[in-house]
Amino acid sequence: MKNLETDRLILRRVRLEDVNDLYEYSSDDRVQIPAGSKKVYNIFEMMKRIEKLIKRDDILVIELKSNRKVIGAIGAYNLTYNDIIERHIGFELNYDYWNNGYITEACNVVIKYLFEELNMDRVAMSHYPFNKTSERVAQKLGFTKEGILRKEDKIATGEIVDRIIYSIIKDEYFERLQGGKSNE
Numbered sequence: 001m002k003n004l005e006t007d008r009l010i011l012r013r014v015r016l017e018d019v020n021d022l023y024e025y026s027s028d029d030r031v032q033i034p035a036g037s038k039k040v041y042n043i044f045e046m047m048k049r050i051e052k053l054i055k056r057d058d059i060l061v062i063e064l065k066s067n068r069k070v071i072g073a074i075g076a077y078n079l080t081y082n083d084i085i086e087r088h089i090g091f092e093l094n095y096d097y098w099n100n101g102y103i104t105e106a107c108n109v110v111i112k113y114l115f116e117e118l119n120m121d122r123v124a125m126s127h128y129p130f131n132k133t134s135e136r137v138a139q140k141l142g143f144t145k146e147g148i149l150r151k152e153d154k155i156a157t158g159e160i161v162d163r164i165i166y167s168i169i170k171d172e173y174f175e176r177l178q179g180g181k182s183n184e
């Protein structure tokens with residue numbers, strides 16, 4: 001993905017100097033458990049993870065313009081198969097910054113980029129049933145619920161949980177644009 005910008009945020013490739021900001025939320029169970037990610041236990045481990053992330057072009061960090069702090073990340077993972085071009089978006093945000101509309105703002109610009117510049121057929125997302133914040137984010141972004149993958153994932157607590165899946169398809173994205181129903 002290319003770097004993107006919104007009113008309050010810069011979405012850009014990961015850098016080594018982001019290590020402390022990324023560690024702040026990557027070591028936090030409140031963020032990592034609902035995200036279904038592996039928690040990071042120390043700064044050295046974080047650095048190793050960043051060295052891998054730097055090479056990837058499907059993840060951008062979210063930098064807050066007001067204080068230049070990296071407060072989260074958003075990924076758009078490639079799911080292309082059978083000629084249908086699709087990305088699955090995932091996101092996580094430092095707990096101190098929740099409920100300010102940041103992820104909705106970041107996702108809106110990423111979804112626009114995926115449909116309008118990368119010509120996606122579908123954009124998907126998913127969350128665990130207990131993740132009511134992501135459920136609300138999916139709703140605000142205009143995703144349609146498709147169904148539930150039952151007992152699909154084992155999370156860090158050891159629990160085996162369902163996954164609720166959503167999509168936006170190309171036609172509905174452009175129909176909404178024409179109808180002036182932007183989610184921004």
Ligand SMILES: CC(C)(COP(=O)(O)OP(=O)(O)OC[C@H]1O[C@@H](n2cnc3c(N)ncnc32)[C@H](O)[C@@H]1OP(=O)(O)O)[C@@H](O)C(=O)NCCC(=O)NCCS
Pocket residue numbers: 030031032034035036090091092093094097098099100101102103104105126127128131132133134136137
């Ligand atoms: C999911 C996450 C990225 C959302 O980021 P955010 O910037 O706080 O999201 P937004 O502020 O754009 O929207 C959050 C919405 O959820 C609502 N919300 C928060 N807690 C809620 C709850 N318990 N029940 C219902 N809605 C809730 C907020 O009120 C807000 O809706 P509103 O704008 O209508 O008031 C963040 O909570 C996070 O990092 N969670 C842990 C990791 C994670 O779950 N990743 C996603 C995996 S699918």
